Amino acid sequence: MSSVDVDRTVVWNMLSEPRMAPYLAEAGGDRDLALDLYAWSARMSSAAFLTVGHLEVLLRNALDRCLREHFREDDCGIPWFLLQVPGGDYVEQAVSAVRHRLRALRQETRHQIVAGLSFGFWTGLLGPKYEQLWRECLRHAFPHSNGTRKQVVVAAERVRKFRNRLAHHDSTINVDIPFEIRKLLELASYIDGDAARWLEQCSPAMAVYAERPVTAEDTVVVPAKHAWPLYEEVRAYVCQSGRAFRPVQRVAFYSGREIKQDVPAVVHRRDGVEWTPESASRLRGSDDRFDRKIAAVIEASAGAWRHGRYQVFLLTKPGDQAHRQLSAPLPHSGSGRGSAFVQKQRYVSLHALETARSTGDL
Template sequence: MEHAVRAQDGSVSGRRERRQERGARTVYEWSALTSAAAFAVVGHLEVLLRNALDRCLREHFREEHTGIPWFLLPTPGGEHVAEAVAAVRGRLREQRKESRHQIVAGLSFGFWSGLLGPKYEELWRDCLHRAFPHSSGRRKQVAVAVERVRVFRNRLAHHDSTINVDIPFEIRQIIELARYIDADAAMWLERCGNVMEVYAERPVTVADTVVVPAKNAWTLYESARAYVCQAGRAFRPVERIAFYADREIKPDVPAVLHRRDNVAWTPEEVERLRASDDRFDRKVAGVIEASREVWVEGRYQVFLLTRPGDPAHRRLGAALPHEGSGRGSAFVRRQRYVSLHVLEVATTTADLCGR
């Protein structure tokens, strides 16, 4: 027995360490494969985006008639274009590869994202809006969508771990942006690649439910079957939301049906969404109307959730009381992650601590 517990090669401790190393390597390999698969989708989107913007700029500056590429002409909005183009041309000139096609291809995702910024409002009105015929036509909506993809792209490019990234949500954001440009291209993008197949092989079981503080959120869920929070707020990949209010976790644990970020909380947006053929658009419109007294005009993130009776909906046997007391003793202040299984077997929030 004494030899069995010694930290030697072949010992119990040694075998445990090797299992941990294999487990860590498995997670790393999965993350790398997922990043590579997702990066391919982002790459397709980047080509689609730059081609659409390049086409609009070519037409606007009458390039075929003048023979001068648009990126060599003064561009309303500042020196961003000239500086970026000069850097690309210098690099290509050293490689003896300087051509119009190579210059456009060499401009970064950040360059194209920058063209949609507020200082290029005039350029947006003159021509860039035509690159996104299926969007609302508002520059800010498109700029926010492109910026989100840019941030995701950079995370993948810098080899950040994807273990806590909601890959399905990020891919949906990419497809939505592609749909602004070309519906057929978006459909193709949905079918190509294997990012979701790779993601499904996730080797680590993680908490699938986020518990949120719900002083007002619980009332909104009961009336509109949704959760609303600040735009841009980050969440791990989750399947469900649980609500903590009145010093207890409520028994209903709805599944997430749809998630949408940066939604404008305005009467105009309600009217636009109400007229949409998309059922989620119409549901988001209902959420805005139901929550206007709590959430003032601005931009927010919306989770559409299941209602009791839905096959995906779960309900605990009883609410889980929180027995802590005093200042700072709340079970959750911003968000907390747990598994549905633990929620189902717990009797109080104390059973969730450390799990």
């Protein structure tokens, strides 16, 4: 296919300013880069939606199979969705709407009816009103889960929200794609491990994610022999007062010849904090939640830090909405004196961390 010159200014003018504003901000005001980012976001949505589509087929077939067996469909000759299903008229209403649509197309077969029921329908069957059905039947569709409806419904609801965001063509520039794909594969693994591995292998999502045209160095990597245990205890990073940092959104920890899996967001940063029991006591009594948190950090590190003044970063913990986790720690292969990945601090993008397999990729 031959390349054709395109007047990108004309294209830009055909797109609304409000729609392009987030992309322009992310691209530092560069319209060409913003347009590239806009196109990437659409490709990202398409690639992720393809993966969600495979998961949707896997989920509905697993549930349909269990329901077919539970209601002894082969013996009675009546599809389960035409029988009285515990939990109200939700199933009847959804099936009736699909049958009405298919009847007009002369496609009203069992297979087409099952395929025509929405992703929301199938995840709805995992809700609390179907607890009886879960206990009697639906739990068998997820033999590799912990057996609780809550675990499965939380995972399914996460995927449903992600699917809806993609379907509505929302921007993906601020979506944690690696996290969403991992959660999707987690739900697939509850159904079947081989199916989940196949889904991961055929999914184009992470390959497209790696092609993002604009990535900001939004993360500082710090040496963390002592900092990592402190973070695990109190979710904070402490360093000398006055130490300069570029504006960053996250902190990553390098310890034990690897960058740790957790990449917390910076919640609050304060310099010149007095590191004494008296300071901790005063901050503990404050009405400010950051003061009280810093007091807890001082008290937790009292034995390891001398009295003086320090700089404190309060950070997120796993489970917080802004928190990010890599799929695995990033190993460092260098060896010998002075070969550590970071000596003082080093700046990278979260995107680079999420797409790397080792520090060599950074």
